[in-house]
Amino acid sequence: xxxxxxxxxxxxxxxxxxxxxxxxxxxxxxxxxxxxxxxxxxxxxxxxxxxxxxxxxxxxxxxxxxxxxxxxxxxxxxxxxxxxxxxxxxxxxxxxxxxxxxxxxxxxxxxxxxxxxxxxxxxxxxxxxxxxxxxxxxxxxxxxxxxxxxxxxxxxxxxxxxxxxxxxxxxxxxxxxxxxxxxxxxxxxxxxxxxxxxxxxxxxxxxxxxxxxxxxxxxxxxx
Amino acid sequence: xxxxxxxxxxxxxxxxxxxxxxxxxxxxxxxxxxxxxxxxxxxxxxxxxxxxxxxxxxxxxxxxxxxxxxxxxxxxxxxxxxxxxxxxxxxxxxxxxxxxxxxxxxxxxxxxxxxxxxxxxxxxxxxxxxxxxxxxxxxxxxxxxxxxxxxxxxxxxxxxxxxxxxxxxxxxxxxxxxxxxxxxxxxxxxxxxxxxxxxxxxxxxxxxxxxxxxxxxxxxxxxx
Numbered sequence: 001x002x003x004x005x006x007x008x009x010x011x012x013x014x015x016x017x018x019x020x021x022x023x024x025x026x027x028x029x030x031x032x033x034x035x036x037x038x039x040x041x042x043x044x045x046x047x048x049x050x051x052x053x054x055x056x057x058x059x060x061x062x063x064x065x066x067x068x069x070x071x072x073x074x075x076x077x078x079x080x081x082x083x084x085x086x087x088x089x090x091x092x093x094x095x096x097x098x099x100x101x102x103x104x105x106x107x108x109x110x111x112x113x114x115x116x117x118x119x120x121x122x123x124x125x126x127x128x129x130x131x132x133x134x135x136x137x138x139x140x141x142x143x144x145x146x147x148x149x150x151x152x153x154x155x156x157x158x159x160x161x162x163x164x165x166x167x168x169x170x171x172x173x174x175x176x177x178x179x180x181x182x183x184x185x186x187x188x189x190x191x192x193x194x195x196x197x198x199x200x201x202x203x204x205x206x207x208x209x210x211x212x213x214x215x216x217x218x219x220x221x222x223x
Numbered sequence: 224x225x226x227x228x229x230x231x232x233x234x235x236x237x238x239x240x241x242x243x244x245x246x247x248x249x250x251x252x253x254x255x256x257x258x259x260x261x262x263x264x265x266x267x268x269x270x271x272x273x274x275x276x277x278x279x280x281x282x283x284x285x286x287x288x289x290x291x292x293x294x295x296x297x298x299x300x301x302x303x304x305x306x307x308x309x310x311x312x313x314x315x316x317x318x319x320x321x322x323x324x325x326x327x328x329x330x331x332x333x334x335x336x337x338x339x340x341x342x343x344x345x346x347x348x349x350x351x352x353x354x355x356x357x358x359x360x361x362x363x364x365x366x367x368x369x370x371x372x373x374x375x376x377x378x379x380x381x382x383x384x385x386x387x388x389x390x391x392x393x394x395x396x397x398x399x400x401x402x403x404x405x406x407x408x409x410x411x412x413x414x415x416x417x418x419x420x421x422x423x424x425x426x427x428x429x430x431x432x433x434x435x436x437x438x439x440x441x442x443x444x445x446x447x
Binding site for chain 2: 068069070071072073074075077079081153156157160161171174175178183186187189191194197198200201
């Protein structure tokens with residue numbers, strides 16, 4: 001408890017290039033960047049494969065393999081191979097690890113849509129792209145968002161670990177504090193990361209409430 | 224001894240079993256222990272909690288909610304916060320991984336038991352099965368595929384997550400990563416990644432095999 005007071009009560013922690021606001025913004029930036037890049041890659045591929053039904057096995061196998069990859073090992077590997085001249089050697093593994101959850105859930109979401117619904121959409125004269133955009137995506141949205149949420153959880157955690165390979169962000173308080181036996185920094189930083197992860201989780205839960213059609217989430221029944 | 228850094232194979236041969244703490248074989252053993260305990264313990268705790276959630280439905284929402292939140296917490300800060308309780312020991316890594324495992328396995332147990340068709344359960348009751356016998360001989364076998372699917376996710380992610388423990392000095396094969404970073408050298412990283420992925424794939428394969436053996440009717444039905 002005293003460590004927390006030491007950490008959050010010290011005005012010096014709240015200012016400067018290594019203060020809490022800077023580290024928080026860094027963490028947000030790197031996580032958002034990695035998640036956005038992963039979305040750009042994974043959502044279109046997931047939609048395509050789910051819609052056409054080709055390459056599904058490949059998606060599932062690659063996702064399993066990606067789960068087996070140790071994040072720390074991947075980070076160290078990229079940094080040793082590409083150096084630390086820019087943040088990209090650290091961002092690339094973040095993106096690599098963020099892709100599979102989005103890809104799998106988007107694919108499963110689209111593929112899992114009731115075939116009768118799909119046939120009905122075609123029967124009403126919608127074309128392939130329209131069926132995907134107006135029927136399949138809205139119905140699959142809960143699973144797609146679940147994929148994004150799992151991926152965001154993964155990215156926030158990996159960004160923390162990435163502080164070890166020199167990336168900024170909240171992980172710095174923990175990693176540097178541990179190295180210098182500054183336990184106020186370790187505990188304070190850990191609490192900040194935990195709070196950050198909780199806020200991300202809540203944000204995604206709210207996003208789901210707002211964007212998923214009431215007809216899909218069956219909220220209409222309760223009204 | 225030649226000049227320059229040793230080749231990958233030479234490095235492996237030199238470090239496989241040095242007789243001191245931290246040889247590759249040593250780390251492999253640590254890694255297995257630290258990933259197996261959470262898998263087994265997670266299942267042992269998730270089974271009763273999952274069954275209780277099936278028996279008393281009101282229990283499920285809060286239980287699932289709490290574990291959903293825990294699952295969202297990154298492992299490194301959890302390790303760090305636990306150090307003050309459990310010290311620098313494998314337990315500090317094992318405890319959070321066990322909670323992650325439970326977060327996956329409790330819903331798996333609930334869904335698995337929920338997948339038992341009502342007429343099957345009623346038949347068992349009508350045949351005079353006691354609740355315990357019904358659970359062991361009817362419900363758990365039918366739930367097995369769903370629970371094992373959860374176990375596969377848990378096994379693979381636990382095996383890869385243990386390596387993060389290296390940042391507090393308890394990471395099994397993950398120690399190869401921190402060592403390679405402090406003293407920039409590629410072979411330990413490659414060996415660490417390959418061994419961890421191999422362990423994960425072996426665990427996944429064994430669980431798949433176990434499922435085939437435990438639930439032969441799933442395949443028989445699929446083939447007909």
